[in-house]
Amino acid sequence: MDWALPPNYSTHGVVIDQLFWIIFWLTAAAFVLVEGGLLWFIFKYRSREGQKAHYTHGSNKLEVIWTAIPVLVFAVLGAYSGTKWAEIKNASGFPPDALQFQVVGKQFEWNITYPGIDRQLGTADDFTVLNQFHFPVNEDIVVNLESEDVIHSFFIPELRVKSDAVPGMVIPVWFDSRQAGEFQIACAELCGLGHYRMRASVTVHETADYEAWLASQATAQ
């Protein structure tokens, strides 16, 4: 196993991976500081003959320093995370011309409803396919997540997208893929005894191929 995030193909994924690695290096520094410090202290101050501990109740100056530094770091990290989060998740900011799909989770399958050739959900040419999600590359995709029974979670690792599907709610999720390819939807929320096998295939087509696939489905319907 490689200690790595899987290759990323989505626009949001760039931000997510970048933040992941920023936090990774920040925490790695803190990790070295703390663990290294502990090891150093264990070695340096281990009890020896005639050694006496230094009597102190602490230092206000140090307390202020090591309170202020995390506060500053976290404030910056929080503000940056919050901004990016709002860009990714706030439905009011989703591109209005995004291609919309409806995805309904159900023990233990994903039902994907396609907008058809007219690119509009809720029209006559919509059709539903079980456990197969096809969409075009380089296009904004909005999936309206629903569930028929329990809570599922819609997870495509390579596209860095994850959101719960909750019965009684419609949850819009925005993402894209910048490269054609084959991926999988996994269910990330325990949903019953078939949770582990609740997966669907994801095919990201070049635009022309997507249209061809749509046409083939239209004739099959």
Place this chain on the structure above:
Amino acid sequence: MATMIAEATGQAILTEEHKQSFLRKYIFSTDHKVIAIQFLFLTLFFLMIGGFLAMMMRYQIAWPDQPIPLGGIFPESMVASGYILPEFYNSLVTMHGSIMVFLAIMPMLVGVYANYLIPLQLGAHDMAFPRLNMYSFWIMIPAGILTLSSFFVIGGAAGAGWTLYAPLSARPDLTGVALGQQMWLASVVLIGLSSIFGSLNYITTVINMRAPGMTWFRMPLTVWALFITAILGLLAMPVLSAAGIMLLFDQTIGTSFFLPEGGGQPLLWQHLFWFFGHPEVYILILPAMGFTSEILAVGSRKPIFGYKAMVWAIISIAFLGFIVWGHHMFQSGMNPALGLTFTISTLFIAVPSAIKTFNWMGTMWRGNLKLHTPMLFAIGFVAMFAIGGLSGIFMASTPVDIYIHDTYFIVAHIHYVLFGGSLFALFGAIYFWYPKMFGRMMNETLGKIHFWLTLIFFNLVFFPMHGLGMVGMMRRIYDASGYRHLEGIADTNALITWSAFALYASGFLFAFNFFWSLWRGKKAADNPWDATTLEWQTPSPPKHGNWAEVPVVYHGPHEYSHPGVTDKDWLAQNERPDVPSPAGGH
């Protein structure tokens, strides 16, 4: 409540060493020390059970296509022709979490040590309400029986995860588990009641029963931590009880609080659960921080670095702990605008934990470190808790959480906090207070071996899980094959499972040491660690009523290596009023 009113009429006050029947003295005892020891045996038993469930899970994850050894001894409803069934796997996941949280770690932290230490460290004869205290233990027994027997009822034990997300947990037809889930809920309501009785006792005792001179800022940090923990338990557990009862009604009498078909809201369950659940996380870590502070001061022969900062850190963690619950729900479909609020509060709750970590290091700095077993576990706690704390920052950053939520990264994080944190500190506490509890020392060599095995195998089990999470392995999956992004993790999972077996086995080394020392351990002195707090200034084990004469306190709790004391490197809280010491803090 009736008990409290009865006790208010002044019927039950002890202190005198009266003749008691065996039953009153060891079984239905109201002595806080006996109750603590009862809790200790109970929780060690459940720790073993919870661990065993984890071993079965690990086998399944590592070798999903191989039958489990001795699978034949299990009923067909759990293991069919040698293979663990997926529904049984879900029960294992659920019950491992539930048992560890509600029947092992939480009652071990508070049931054992709040009970044992609060009166002893404060110089009180017993708890404020001894009979209520006894009930808080005995309520745990039916709760434990319900939990264990739920495995054997039709449909098996609860299988919706320890977080019990509705509607999976609310509609029996979705899991096939009906009675098991209801027994789980009944058990948790009982545990809640026990915990509320306990908290009530601890809080009242700390507020009003401190020995003369034991001012707020002379209380040992353990007591501070346990006191704040009790407040968290008091305020959080009732919310879980209310939610649990509503869920039980959904299951049994056909209401629909959490079922969308009847207008209910699945997310309401999550809000209620995590409103309890996040304070619960701190219930599980604050006492561990208290023990660690105590043991680090004793082992370093130094006062706690920044005692007051530590106290304020505990208090602010408790306060912030009530307003961060939403960070468990970033991907739940909750209004994303709430995400920012919860990110900020979550990142800020990391600050007091950072302060505590730095102060622990400050305590060790220029110390005279005695690396005995309790001290090793305390240092181990700081080292492991730091990793758990740092990995939490990934989740607090909402965009990153999109990817790592519900993956093994979370599993790694929670275990670094709960095992590397709470359980390391608990091992330290057991080794440390064992001589006071039982009058004998645990074997030091075995203790050290136990520490190193635990440290090594713990990290071999849980550190690679960060990697599994990065690769994208989902939590709670019975079989990872069939996922393209999860190809190539089999070796890692096998390594983790072998290490988990070794980790579990090293627990038996501890158990052997524990029971062997009960009879064969070296006789313990009253104060074997040269410690300053009050519990060490009375015989090991203390008699009924704790003190022949109530101690008077003159000093802060951790006066080690005081320059005004030359004959030894410690100054007990109740000795030498002629030696001036800072009034706590700086």
Place this chain on the structure above:
Amino acid sequence: MAHAAAAARAPERGLDVYTQKVGMWVFLCSEVMFFAGLIGSYVILRFGASDSWGQPGEVLNVPVTAVNTFILICSSVTMVKAFAAAEADDQKGIKLYLFLTFLMGAMFLGIQAYEYTELILHGEWQGSHGFTPQAGLYGATFFTMTGFHGFHVFLGVVCLGWAFKRSLAGEWGPKNTHGLEVLGLYWHFVDLVWIILFTIVYLI
């Protein structure tokens, strides 16, 4: 502060009240959180599905419950009187007021039982006959919240009966008021919760 030797000999007390009273206050804090959990859920569920709630008086019998509320408030007054009588060593008063409190608590439960029976047998709600816990969120929240409150009243009535029995033996008096005071705290709390429940469940 430098010389800790000046430490007082008296035990340290964070609150200048006796232990049982502290205990009751602490216990009531947890009760507040329990009812906050129920009431909070009620508010969220009702906002989420306001059309499935009845208008005030449509299903629930407000006048009868108003009388019941009045009875419970009166019982808080007599509870205070009982405590005052104990402080003044008025043995007759103790017995009288404890009995009245007990009686009114029991009456409250009786009227609530009558209300439940009527609702379940003859209640009319959204076309169905009988208003039960299964009658949508409205029925479920109504019976859960008032039911748990009723359970608390029941516990209080049991304790009041016990206190009354002791009063017959003359056990309460100026030297022994704590039990009554602690019981009184609980009783007032139960009363207060009812006033909130009456407002949000029946009147709004």
